[in-house]
Amino acid sequence: MAQLEPLSFECTSHSEEQTQRLGARLGALLTGHAVIALQGPLGAGKTCFARGVGQGWGAQQVLRSPTFTIVQQHRREVDDAVLYHIDLYRINSEEELLTIGLAELLDDERSVSIVEWPERASHLIGSEAIRVRFIPISETKRQLTFSTQDTRTWQILLALRKGAFGV
Ligand SMILES: Nc1ncnc2c1ncn2[C@@H]1O[C@H](COP(=O)(O)OP(=O)(O)O)[C@@H](O)[C@H]1O
């Protein structure tokens, strides 16, 4: 694990379970509105990580890939807050982004949004977003880079790093 730039760190996941656990740790740290952008090729582990986030955040149902529905809405019992799990893989135009109302979903102050394929809507992903980049290293190994452009969001990532790696 190394710190690359001021507001990013990277680590290696050696298994699907480890990736999901990291997601769960992040989900448990989210106290309010958040946007989490998960970038990486097919099979990199984005949905696996998202499943963990949902679990840690307290979603009532297990997150499954929203590739076909594009947006899956989840709730948690404790405060009725909403989690949007969004997969933009099949989105090809600005018009389609408008149709799903992505800007409104991401702005919803009572929600957490997890976005797979955020590069399809990079102009809508704000500087406060938590970005996670997944690079497949081998069949079971993934390099994960966590970053943000926002100093308050960075506190969440620091807490994640501390909880997961002790530093
Ligand atoms: N370290 C790892 N982290 C996450 N997934 C892994 C890892 N090693 C192997 N895998 C496998 O990679 C696949 C990831 O799938 P998925 O999370 O749906 O990817 P994506 O959403 O990025 O397309 C799963 O089949 C999973 O079992």
Ligand SMILES: [Mg+2]
């Ligand atoms: Mg996926």
